[in-house]
Amino acid sequence: MSDERDDWDVVVIGGGGAGLAAAVSAAESGRSVLLFESETELGGSTQLSAGLFTAAGTSVQERLGIDDSPERFFQHYMDLNRWQLEPGLIAAFCRGAGPALEWLIGLGVEIPARVSTNAHMPGLCQAGVEDVWRGHVPKDQGYGLVQALARAARTSGVEVVLNTRVQRLLQHEGRVTGVVADDIEVPARAVVVASGGFARDPQLLERYYPDALRAGDDLFVVAADGSRGDHLRLGDQVGADVTGEGWGLRLPTVYFQRLHHWQSGFPPKSRVYVNHRGRRFMDEDASYAVSGGIIDAQDGPVWAVFDERARTSLPPGYAHWNAEHVLAEAEAGRTLRADSLAELAGMAGMPADALEATVRRWNTQLPEGDDPEFLRHRTLANKGSTADPDPIDRPPFYAARLQPAELVCTHAGLAIDAKARVRDVRGDVIPGLFAAGEAGAGVLGERYVGGGNAVAGAVTVGRLAGLGAAAGS
Ligand SMILES: Cc1cc2nc3c(=O)[nH]c(=O)nc-3n(C[C@H](O)[C@H](O)[C@H](O)COP(=O)(O)OP(=O)(O)OC[C@H]3O[C@@H](n4cnc5c(N)ncnc54)[C@H](O)[C@@H]3O)c2cc1C
CATH class of the missing domain: 3.90.700.10 (Succinate dehydrogenase/fumarate reductase flavoprotein, catalytic domain)
Structure with a gap:
């Protein structure tokens, strides 16, 4: 990390899909952005994924003559999840997923307008049980997606620090004012928690997703090594609310x-x-x-x-x-x-x-x-x-x-509103704190809305978080 500055507009915790989308969005808004990644390379679970991205009303669908809309996506999303999710947040996600996908295409992600029969063939496939196909499969899958975002992070001036696990959030008079990493305080005007899920922490699984343990010795985890649930520990430090308990994708x-x-x-x-x-x-x-x-x-x-x-x-x-x-x-x-x-x-x-x-x-x-x-x-x-x-x-x-x-991903995380702002246990926004991806809960529900639900959630809400953090709200 360069030492000529002592505070940042935005600090992002985690360099997977959500963190990179947040960092690039904030940097594109002209803000100084520092991103910490605990592992030796960027990517997290996003890099391991097929990169399948569920979205409605996209240019890819249009070129295939498919008539779709965010409203139709919203209805399917809420119905499949038995309306247990917050409609305002899901409406924001369904509205934002298409533009987020177009943004990725603008950053160099390639999604050919052709029918795909599986999550490994670039094009448009059936993501889940939707009546209109919404599964966008990018060329080079999750790896390609992370590469495009990492390239954009470099060109937009995001400073990336690898191999550094954020330990703590700083808070002053209720507002989150930075983070602690390597025992060093790093002040920031806004912080985005995008540290992924908790699939690799058995104790957190027991507490927040006990159904996963019903598989006993058969259980195996494919989520990235960094999925240790740090979002829950960080959120706990500042009184953040937790939602999505009991849900995940197996x-x-x-x-x-x-x-x-x-x-x-x-x-x-x-x-x-x-x-x-x-x-x-x-x-x-x-x-x-x-x-x-x-x-x-x-x-x-x-x-x-x-x-x-x-x-x-x-x-x-x-x-x-x-x-x-x-x-x-x-x-x-x-x-x-x-x-x-x-x-x-x-x-x-x-x-x-x-x-x-x-x-x-x-x-x-x-x-x-x-x-x-x-x-x-x-x-x-x-x-x-x-x-x-x-x-x-x-x-x-x-x-x-x-x-x-x-076990692919976990859904319990910090409760966020439709602008990706983290809420406290009373439902009020914690100033200066945003969350996205598996860390920011409320988008991934009881039912996984088809392949592409999590990557789309990470990038779409990551963008919302980055733009909100850049605006300083
Ligand atoms: C094999 C596999 C295939 C999948 N396929 C698909 C798919 O095709 N489509 C789909 O929608 N979903 C898929 N998923 C799920 C999806 O990839 C993830 O849910 C999503 O990418 C999570 O994004 P994220 O940014 O929240 O987390 P991640 O991509 O995991 O990024 C979080 C990052 O934060 C880092 N980190 C953690 N703690 C700290 C800390 N304290 N300080 C700094 N950094 C930290 C981690 O190392 C990690 O790099 C798949 C998952 C797997 C494992």
């Missing part, structure tokens, strides 16, 4: 997946998810906007059931979903394996006749192109997966325990 995985699917691999298309009654209960490819919640709602264990043909058809190259690894799990007795579905059902504690009937029915449905009960054929079509799956009829049969165990 993706459904079988117990042997220990890495994000890009490394772990993908389960076979020819599979069914069954509950303890031996019955299917969901579209196995349903968006994680809803899939974790559907699995959580089953009162008992849930299994992924597939057969030998599915196992031997798994492509090589992935760490966990490959033919040898599944075989090794079965040999070790951790994945159930049996020569008949009735025997498999007995091992899993399900009624044998129900499992047999479930698989018999499925074999006459989706392998013939139609899933009348759960409409999985529609999801597969939207993913560009056109070949019908094989029937499940070649022994041995396998069952692997499944639950929402991959």
